Amino acid sequence: MSLTIPAPGSSTSDAPVRTYQVRTFGCQMNVHDSERLAGLLEEAGLVRAEGGQADVVVFNTCAVRENADNKLYGNLGQLAPIKERNPGMQIAVGGCLAQKDREAILQKAPWVDVVFGTHNVGSLPALLERARHNNEAQLEILESLDVFPSTLPTKRDAVYSGWVSISVGCNNTCTFCIVPSLRGKERDRRPGEILAEIQALVDDGAIEVTLLGQNVNSYGVEFGDRGAFAKLLRACGQIEGLERVRFTSPHPAAFTDDVIEAMAETPNVMPQLHMPLQSGSDKVLKDMRRSYRSRKFLGILEKVRERIPHAAISTDIIVGFPGESEEDFQATLDVVEQARFASAFTFQYSKRPGTPAAGLPDQLPKAVVQERYERLIALQDRIAAEENAKQVGTQVEVMATAAQGRKASETHRLSGRARDQRLVHFSVPAGAEVPRPGDLVTVTITEAAPFHLIADPAGPAEYSVRRSRAGDAWDRSQADSCAVPAPGPGRGAKAVSLGMPVLPLRSS
Numbered sequence: 001m002s003l004t005i006p007a008p009g010s011s012t013s014d015a016p017v018r019t020y021q022v023r024t025f026g027c028q029m030n031v032h033d034s035e036r037l038a039g040l041l042e043e044a045g046l047v048r049a050e051g052g053q054a055d056v057v058v059f060n061t062c063a064v065r066e067n068a069d070n071k072l073y074g075n076l077g078q079l080a081p082i083k084e085r086n087p088g089m090q091i092a093v094g095g096c097l098a099q100k101d102r103e104a105i106l107q108k109a110p111w112v113d114v115v116f117g118t119h120n121v122g123s124l125p126a127l128l129e130r131a132r133h134n135n136e137a138q139l140e141i142l143e144s145l146d147v148f149p150s151t152l153p154t155k156r157d158a159v160y161s162g163w164v165s166i167s168v169g170c171n172n173t174c175t176f177c178i179v180p181s182l183r184g185k186e187r188d189r190r191p192g193e194i195l196a197e198i199q200a201l202v203d204d205g206a207i208e209v210t211l212l213g214q215n216v217n218s219y220g221v222e223f224g225d226r227g228a229f230a231k232l233l234r235a236c237g238q239i240e241g242l243e244r245v246r247f248t249s250p251h252p253a254a255f256t257d258d259v260i261e262a263m264a265e266t267p268n269v270m271p272q273l274h275m276p277l278q279s280g281s282d283k284v285l286k287d288m289r290r291s292y293r294s295r296k297f298l299g300i301l302e303k304v305r306e307r308i309p310h311a312a313i314s315t316d317i318i319v320g321f322p323g324e325s326e327e328d329f330q331a332t333l334d335v336v337e338q339a340r341f342a343s344a345f346t347f348q349y350s351k352r353p354g355t356p357a358a359g360l361p362d363q364l365p366k367a368v369v370q371e372r373y374e375r376l377i378a379l380q381d382r383i384a385a386e387e388n389a390k391q392v393g394t395q396v397e398v399m400a401t402a403a404q405g406r407k408a409s410e411t412h413r414l415s416g417r418a419r420d421q422r423l424v425h426f427s428v429p430a431g432a433e434v435p436r437p438g439d440l441v442t443v444t445i446t447e448a449a450p451f452h453l454i455a456d457p458a459g460p461a462e463y464s465v466r467r468s469r470a471g472d473a474w475d476r477s478q479a480d481s482c483a484v485p486a487p488g489p490g491r492g493a494k495a496v497s498l499g500m501p502v503l504p505l506r507s508s
Helices: 028-043 066-085 096-101 103-108 121-134 179-183 191-203 228-236 257-265 282-288 294-307 326-339 366-389 469-481
Strands: 019-024 056-061 090-095 114-116 138-140 161-165 208-212 244-248 272-274 312-319 343-348 395-400 414-418 423-426 440-444 453-455 464-466
Touching: 019 028, 028 056, 028 090, 028 121, 028 161, 028 208, 056 066, 056 096, 066 090, 066 096, 090 096, 090 121, 096 103, 096 179, 114 121, 121 138, 161 191, 191 208, 191 228, 208 228, 228 244, 228 257, 257 294, 282 326, 294 312, 294 326, 312 326, 312 366, 326 366, 343 366, 395 423, 395 453, 423 440
Parallel strands: 019 056, 056 090, 090 114, 114 138, 161 208, 208 244, 272 312, 312 343, 423 453
Antiparallel strands: 395 414, 395 440, 414 423, 440 464
C-alpha cells in the first residue's frame, strides 16, 4: 500500500488519509515549534489523530535537562513493538535533543525514520517522504537556520491566543546551558514582520499574544537598536483588538528601564513578568556566567513593582549547581524570601555533556541537591500561598480557556488566566451565561491556594461575561471542525496559517 504524503493542494481520493501526532517536550519555544510542525504536516495532507495510533508520530524534544533524554528514549521504546506490527508507521525526532544526539538516536532506536534538527523544521514532510521512498532512515541536521520558522505554515493550538517568535538563538554563554550550541546565535526578526504576524493573528480572532525569544529583551542586537524591544511593546499597544500582550523570557543583565516604562505605559501589556533568577548567590551566578548579581536582580523587581504595583513576578531557579555551598544555597533562599515570587520553576542541576559546567569540580551528591530542592519548594509554596491569599476579595478579569482543571468534573468549574497570568478556576452561577474559550469573565476571588485561585460567585450579580472576538473565533473553529456553517462575518477561519502574512502599507 502506498503511503505517499500528498503534495500541498493535491488529492488522492483512493488513498487513506494519514494521521499524525506531535509530542512536545520542553519550553514555550518547543511548543511554538510544534505548531509549525503540525502546520507543515497538515499542509502536506495529514490530519491530526483524534484517537487510536497515529500513522506519523513526531517528537519535538528538549535537551536542557537529563530527564529529557530518558523521556524520549522511553517513549521511543514503547513505540517499537507498535511499529513492528504496523510497518507503514513513521517516527520522527526533532528539536534540541535531535540537534545534540544526531546519529546516536538512530543507534539507540533504529526504528526511527527521521531525525531533524532545530534549524530545519521545514524539512520534515520531505524527509518523511524520502524515508518512505528509500526505505531507510533520514538524518538531516543543519548548523545554521535555513528558513526563519515564522515563514512556515502553522497549526495554532488556540484561536484566542498565540505565540509569536521575535528571535531565535542566544548570544549568552551560561555555563549550565546547552541551548546556544543547539539553536545558534541570536537571529532577530524585523519589527514589521513581527507586527504583521500579530495583526494576522488578531484578524483571525486572537486577543492575546506572547512574544517569544531566548532573551527577548536583547531583541534588536542584530540590527543595532538596543531600544527595539521597548519600541516593539509600545507598537503592540497600537494594534486594535489586541487585548493582552505577554513575553518570555528576559535576561536580568539586559533588562533596562525603557522596558519597564513601556510595560507600565502600554495598557495591553499585562502586569506579569517572568524573570529567571537561577541562583541568589553571587558566587554561583559568577560560576554560571550570569552577568548580573542578586542586588541588581532585586533592584529590577523593585523598579517593576514601583511602576506596576500589582505585577505578578515568576522565575526560574537551579538548585545544586557545582560548588554550591550551604551558604550559597541560603543566599538563594534569602533572595526568594525578598522577591516574593508568585510562582517559580525550580530545577535540580542537570549535568549536560558539552556545557562548561559539566567539567566543573565539586559536583554535588544527589542527596544534598534533593534536600535543598525540597527546602526551596517548601519556601516558595509558602510564599505563593501567601501572595495568592492577598487576591481573595479582589475582582479580576479572567480569559476563559479550553483547558480545564483536573477536578473540573467534580467541581464543575471552568478555568482561565487573570491579567497577571494567575490561574483561576471559577464557577458559573445558575442561569448565568457560560463563557466560550476566549471570552472575558469578571469575578471576585473567594479562595486561594499556592498554585491557583478560586472564584465561586454567590449569584449572577457577582459575575459578568464580556463576549469577545476570540470567543466568536472559537465558535467558528468549532463549526468548521464539525462541518457546520458558522453564522455571521468571518465564517471559514483558516485552520492553517500558510507562513508569514504580508500586510498592505498603511498611510500615517
